[in-house]
Amino acid sequence: xxxRIARLLxxxxxxxxxxxxxxxxxxxxxxPLSGAIxxxxxxxxxxxxxxxxRWYMIKSNPSSPLTTQRESHKxxxxxxxxxxxxxxxASEQNPKEGTKDLKTVEDPFDSxxxxxxxxxxxxxxxxxxxxVIVAGLGIAAVxxxxxxxxxxxxxxxxxxxxxxxxRVQNDSxxxxxxxxxxxxxxxxxxxxxxxxxxPNKVWTDEDGVEHVExxxxxxGPHGAxxxxxxxxxxxxxxxxxxxxxxxxxxxxxxxxLMLESYVPA
Amino acid sequence: xxxxxxxxxxxxxxxLDDVGGAFGMGAVGGSLFHFLKGTYNSPNGERLVxxxxxxxxxxxxxxxxxxxxxxxxxxxxxxMVFMRQKEDPWNSIIAGAATGGFLSMRQGPGAAGRSALMxxxxxxxxxxxxxxxxxxxxxxxxxxxxxxxxxxxxxxxGGIPGIPQVPVAPPEVASSSGGGSGxxxxxxxxxxxxxKASPSGGKSEMLESFDTPSTPIPTFEYK
Numbered sequence: 001x002x003x004r005i006a007r008l009l010x011x012x013x014x015x016x017x018x019x020x021x022x023x024x025x026x027x028x029x030x031x032p033l034s035g036a037i038x039x040x041x042x043x044x045x046x047x048x049x050x051x052x053x054r055w056y057m058i059k060s061n062p063s064s065p066l067t068t069q070r071e072s073h074k075x076x077x078x079x080x081x082x083x084x085x086x087x088x089x090a091s092e093q094n095p096k097e098g099t100k101d102l103k104t105v106e107d108p109f110d111s112x113x114x115x116x117x118x119x120x121x122x123x124x125x126x127x128x129x130x131x132v133i134v135a136g137l138g139i140a141a142v143x144x145x146x147x148x149x150x151x152x153x154x155x156x157x158x159x160x161x162x163x164x165x166x167r168v169q170n171d172s173x174x175x176x177x178x179x180x181x182x183x184x185x186x187x188x189x190x191x192x193x194x195x196x197x198x199p200n201k202v203w204t205d206e207d208g209v210e211h212v213e214x215x216x217x218x219x220g221p222h223g224a225x226x227x228x229x230x231x232x233x234x235x236x237x238x239x240x241x242x243x244x245x246x247x248x249x250x251x252x253x254x255x256x257l258m259l260e261s262y263v264p265a
Numbered sequence: 266x267x268x269x270x271x272x273x274x275x276x277x278x279x280x281l282d283d284v285g286g287a288f289g290m291g292a293v294g295g296s297l298f299h300f301l302k303g304t305y306n307s308p309n310g311e312r313l314v315x316x317x318x319x320x321x322x323x324x325x326x327x328x329x330x331x332x333x334x335x336x337x338x339x340x341x342x343x344x345m346v347f348m349r350q351k352e353d354p355w356n357s358i359i360a361g362a363a364t365g366g367f368l369s370m371r372q373g374p375g376a377a378g379r380s381a382l383m384x385x386x387x388x389x390x391x392x393x394x395x396x397x398x399x400x401x402x403x404x405x406x407x408x409x410x411x412x413x414x415x416x417x418x419x420x421x422x423g424g425i426p427g428i429p430q431v432p433v434a435p436p437e438v439a440s441s442s443g444g445g446s447g448x449x450x451x452x453x454x455x456x457x458x459x460x461k462a463s464p465s466g467g468k469s470e471m472l473e474s475f476d477t478p479s480t481p482i483p484t485f486e487y488k
Contacts, residue, residue, distance in 0.1 A: 146393050155396065158353050165351050185352040192342065193395060195275075196352050 157200035160212045161186075164229040164245060168218060173257055177249050178220030184227070186216050209235060211243065218247070225249035229260075276343040280336060287335020288328045295327025296320045337364045354392040361388030 165184040168174050174182060186198040201213045213230040230243040245260035300316040307315025341360035346352055365384025369377045 143390070146397060161353070162351070169350065181350055183346070183350045183352075192279075192357065196354055196357070197399060198353075 156202060156212050157198045157214055160200070160214050160229065160231050160240065161198045161216055163231065163240065164214060164227060164242075165216070165218070167242075167245060167259060168227055168247060171247075171257075171259055173259075174218070174225075174247055174249070175220070177253070177255060178218070178223035178225060178251075180220070182218050182220045184216050184218050188217060205232075209233065212240075223249060223251040223253075225251075232262075276346055280339045280343060283339035284332050284336040288332035290335075291331025292324050292328030295331075296324040299323040299327070334364060334368070337367060341367075354396065357392055358385055358388045361385055 210233045228246040242260035247257045249255045299319045303319025304316040341363040345356040362381040362385030366377045366381030369380035
């Protein structure tokens with residue numbers, strides 16, 4: 001407050017000094033020295049200009065009505081400035097009240113959050129969730145097992161079919177009769193699934209040896225035929241061996257070839 | 266002589282058959298799906314009109330998508346048959362993966378790889394399910410098969426002619442089931458094939474019975 005009032009006074013002093021400087025520049029320097037001369041010049045100044053009259057009125061007595069009006073104006077300016085400073089102080093105090101309001105507003109938000117209770121899940125509910133999860137995992141495992149068992153671990157009939165077809169394709173007697181690229185398929189049909197299905201029979205004999213018998217068709221550029229093959233799993237060296245591999249070529253000429261026939265060592 | 270031989274080779278012509286079949290499945294399935302969807306999304310009083318409009322707008326698009334997929338799948342499958350010179354489930358799985366990857370190729374190698382993996386897994390599940398169904402359906406036939414097997418092993422020469430007779434029946438059943446979904450002309454051709462196949466089967470049976478006496482002799486020596 002004091003510092004601000006001091007600043008305001010400094011501003012007023014500066015204005016007075018500037019007006020005094022202007023007056024001195026216009027008037028000769030002798031006038032302020034004598035006391036009688038200013039009284040004479042006062043009348044002239046009133047007639048000449050407002051600025052001069054202002055300068056002299058400041059120093060002269062406030063008895064004249066003109067001076068009283070101007071003094072009242074000055075007083076009003078004085079009153080306005082302190083009011084501005086008061087408004088400034090009020091504006092400074094306002095944010096403090098605002099912060100208090102924010103603090104009070106924040107509290108109601110926090111308390112309900114702290115007061116929300118947490119209900120524990122019942123044992124039965126948790127158990128049912130666990131059962132659902134286990135059931136889902138079980139279904140996924142069954143599907144995965146089915147896929148792997150049927151495809152990744154190749155079925156026996158397709159394994160035997162592959163071995164027999166490779167043997168037939170590499171045999172010179174067959175290629176000489178029906179041509180070189182020999183194709184093998186399971187059925188004479190246009191249906192893809194039916195053609196891919198190999199007729200097969202799997203059984204175990206009295207000695208515990210596993211036998212797989214497959215029949216499939218072969219076709220080449222110059223003819224076609226049918227293959228009858230049986231393989232058994234030798235328990236001694238754990239490998240598949242041919243019991244017999246018979247190729248019956250039906251076109252161009254009907255010929256029957258026996259490429260493999262098992263003879264025990 | 267060449268005509269019946271080439272008629273038996275399905276691969277180049279099968280692509281067109283599969284395009285038509287896939288379009289049919291897509292159009293019919295899409296019609297049903299979008300009719301129900303349109304009916305559900307229409308206000309009361311306009312449900313049939315909404316369903317019909319949805320079908321007219323969407324069924325051809327769905328049919329077209331299915332036709333594209335089916336045609337590509339069949340083309341890749343025939344390519345695999347030609348390359349491998351054998352028909353087994355792996356052809357379908359690889360063709361499914363190739364189709365998925367090919368259709369997503371313009372989205373980048375990452376997306377194409379993922380689509381190929383998804384296509385391969387889908388076809389693997391389909392093939393696996395088919396094999397399991399075939400095995401389950403094939404369970405009853407082995408029961409009568411086991412009966413002649415046991416006396417065959419026990420009796421020796423007497424039951425041997427019974428063994429080759431059993432595998433002849435499954436291909437006939439398969440061919441008849443396959444013929445059900447064929448063309449009119451192809452149906453006639455398949456009937457002829459069946460007629461031809463049956464006498465050849467009989468002849469093969471006779472030939473097998475003639476040759477099988479040589480098979481048990483080595484096993485006898487082995488015992």
